[in-house]
Amino acid sequence: MLIAKESGTYYTPLRTVEFMCDYVAAHQKKPSTILEPSAGDGRFIFALQKRGYGNSYTAIEYDSEKIPLLRERIEQKSTHIFENDFLEFAQQSKRVYDLIIGNPPYISIKNMKKSFLQEARDLCESLSLPTSLVKNSWVAFILGSMRVLAPGGAIFFVLPVEFLQVQYAEVLRNFLEKHFNTIQILTFKEKMFPKIEQNTCLVFLTNQEKNTPYILYRQYKTLSGAIVLHESQIKRNKPLKKWTNAVLSDSDIDLLRRLADYYPHINTLVTSTPGIVTGANKVFILNHKEVAKYKCEKFVKPIISKASTIRCSFAIDHNLVRELSDAGEKIYFLDLNGIKEIDLPRELRLYLQEAGRIKRNNIEIRNSYKCSRRNPWYAVPVTKSGDAVFFKRYDSLPRICVKLRDIYTTDIAYNLMFKENIDPASFVFSFYNSLTLAYCEFLGRYYGGGVSELIPKEFKQLPIPYQNVEPEDIQKLARMLQNHASLENILNFVDARTLGSLVGKSDILRLRAIRNRLMVRRL
Structure with missing residues (x-):
């Protein structure tokens, strides 16, 4: 059986399956044909058959080891089971389906098989969409589902929350807004997948007769669906750049x-530039004891590498740097640009030799992507410093500070020139x-x-x-x-x-x- 990372397989918890099947039965007229494009053990079809919802079912599963369990679980007289790649099936199928439901696999582009990636790109081209859209397999499953969707049919998928907001999927969201007049986004306070970190949501796509196009956002307290915490609709402000903003009116x-x-x-x-990209902060950013140990005082610059260290400061100045240094924070950046190795202190040379051999993901740091493109590998390019910085990630309140130009930041921040x-x-x-x-x-x-x-x-x-x-x-x-x-x-x-x-x-x-x-x- 394929491992989860390669196959994107994380079985949908039964509470989520039950909610989705109850929801579609309440919001979509009874379909004749139903497709589960990544069937796994067939839990969606099983739950729908148990409700008597639908007449004919099709289950697609790529992993041959799952087929026996699939055949054992679902009622087969009304079900067609195919051991196949879904994209290949979608390209060749002459049948269309009234409901396509399930939890497509989440496989990043770096873990995709070349054949799947090519099929996905071909699918994009056939729909006049950029091939760069294919960053994850769920994108291809949405597009493949549209190829075999009957007029007036519905797609109901478990999708990552990133689909609602990431920049690369914006073209897909716009495409879907053109093709579906009813888009419903369902979220939960309760985690749908308690055992993994992936944030997920449910996305329901269909076309309702004589309906003003809208995007609905609804949040439930739990997967029981009994308590709705929030509901809103967007009608005028379409296309909506980020569907997460459908939480507004x-x-x-x-x-x-x-x-x-x-x-x-x-x-x-202002103009802005990102901070310094070291490629290995643990190697190139030191605390004051390490600076003394390697005798590199004249080769370091003060740098902020963690937003949390500035706390609630309005200004980043030398007083703050001293406080952080005294507290043992790693606050000194090794700037070795233009310095010949022979001119470095012996202690620093030995440190760099040892640090360069440290392995990350079985690759020595000196041979890592960024370091290997430098000559020498430890000469980190220094970007322009600004008079203020904005830290690009934050929790409750964004962090922005005035700053002296001789104090630097890593790429956690944008340096601002006014x-x-x-x-x-x-x-x-x-x-x-x-x-x-x-x-x-x-x-x-x-x-x-x-x-x-x-x-x-x-x-x-x-x-x-x-x-x-x-x-x-x-x-x-x-x-x-x-x-x-x-x-x-x-x-x-x-x-x-x-x-x-x-x-x-x-x-x-x-x-x-x-x-x-x-x-x-x-x-």
Whole structure:
């Protein structure tokens, strides 16, 4: 039997199967033909047969070792079982199906078989979609299902939450919005797959007669489906760039867009570059004891490599660097560009020789992808440092700080260089307002554990009500951050000095509610 990593096989928990079968029976007229494209042990077809839902069933399973269990479990008189690759089946089948249901495999492109990858790319081309869309096997299963879907039929899949928001799948989401007038996204407070980290959701796609196209977002407390925690619909703001934002209403999105038009986007005020990519932080970033041990004081630069180390600082300066150094943090970056090996202290040479032989994934660090392309392997390119930094990943509150240019960051942050007449401290102050923070949630994407991220393009699109701020107000905000003031107090203070002249109190309160609703999705 194929291992899970290669086959993408994680059997769907029976609670999820039961919920999906009950849901489709309640929301879709009884189909004649049903297809389970990655059948495994046939638990979806078994559950539907038990309900008497459907007349004819087709089960596709690629793994030959699962076929006997599949035949044993499901009623076979009304079921066709094929040991086949689903994409090949979808390309050749002359039959169409009223309902396609299941949990497609999640196989990343690096673990795909070449034949499957080529079939998936051919499928994209046949639908006039870019072949670069195929980053995971679930993409191909969605497209393959569309090829064998009957008019008025439905697709109901367990999909990763990343499908709703990642940039590469945006073209697929737009494609689906053109082909289905009814899109329903179902999420749960309870984890559907308790034993794995993958965040998942249910996506139901169909066409309802004479229906205004919409995207529905519904969150249940548990898989029992008894308690609905939230429900919303998007009709006007389609196509929706990220389906995770269907947690909002049309009027919420209208408000965000209207207020954003009042203010400049960040990319009109700053240019940004990512921080330093070392390829091996544990080797190239040292603490003060290691610096002394390897006698490399004149070869290091201060660097921030973990966002958590800056805590609630408004500014990254040499006082903070000293505090972190005294606490034993790894805060010193080895900059060996242009230095001949013979000119290095003996202790440092021995350290680099030993560190270079350390293996990661059975590859010596000096021969790893990034290090092997340098000459010598330990000469890490130094990117431009900025007057402020934005840390691209965050939990509850984005982190942005003014910074001295002789202090660097790794690629955990974007370094900001300001255009003429833009004051870095005023910019950082202005960032902490209700509109910009709501847009961080609206434009960003989130991962397992609830961590949010803004990629460079998204960060640059943030609206910011930039104002030149008095030094005493900047100092007050710095103290509030340092003293862990409540976010409400911080927003009241900053909003009054940035949004207050154009945005009314009621709209400011709505912005905060929107941000909170968006955050609930991920935390």
